[in-house]
Amino acid sequence: MSWKDRLNLLLHWSEQKLLSPGIDDALDMPRRPSGAATGRGVDLVFVIDTTGSMSDKIESLLATCTRFVADFNALQLNHRIAIVSFGDLRVEGDRIQNTAFTSNVEVTQKSLRHIPRNNGGGNNGESSLEALERALSLPFRSDA
Numbered sequence: 001m002s003w004k005d006r007l008n009l010l011l012h013w014s015e016q017k018l019l020s021p022g023i024d025d026a027l028d029m030p031r032r033p034s035g036a037a038t039g040r041g042v043d044l045v046f047v048i049d050t051t052g053s054m055s056d057k058i059e060s061l062l063a064t065c066t067r068f069v070a071d072f073n074a075l076q077l078n079h080r081i082a083i084v085s086f087g088d089l090r091v092e093g094d095r096i097q098n099t100a101f102t103s104n105v106e107v108t109q110k111s112l113r114h115i116p117r118n119n120g121g122g123n124n125g126e127s128s129l130e131a132l133e134r135a136l137s138l139p140f141r142s143d144a
Contacts, residue, residue, distance in 0.1 A: 041144035042079040043101060044072070045135040050085045050118050051094070051126050062112050069112070073105045081108045082138055086131035087118025094118040096127060096134050 046065055050058065069081060080101035087094030095118070099111045 040078065041141045042077045043082075043138075043140045043144040044079065045082045045084060045138060046112075047084045047086070047128075047131050047135050048115060049126055049128065049131075050115060051087050052119055053126070058117075062115065066109050066112050069105055069108050079103055080141070080144075082135075083108070083111050083115065084131050084135045084138075085115050085118075086127050086134075089127040089130060091119050094127075096131050098134055098138065101138065 048058075048061065048065070054061070072079065072081075080103050082099050082101045084096065084098040086096045089096070095116075097116055099108075102108060
């Protein structure tokens, strides 16, 4: 699947969540019996704005991501998750950082709890495009 297809899939999923208030946040998919992961690989990257403009929203966003990771893991897919956090590259000290892909849910949840915070952000200088570029440069598996 190309990065454009991945992005379109993510945008479609996001739009459905935004346009369908009241839907349970848990993934409504049948669970596989416990055991080894099956099927093609699924590589997922969270790209998270950690600038000052997100200060009143970040805890809720991270809690949602943490729940998503647990639900996603329960699907028993051959998955890996990475996280890209970004600030405003025009502000001294703000950076774009990422974790490596991992299939370990505890590592992902710990990374979400300890995500670095940045100072910038007034909705004008956030480096979201650079963060997406970083996400797309990660080593996705060819079968994902």
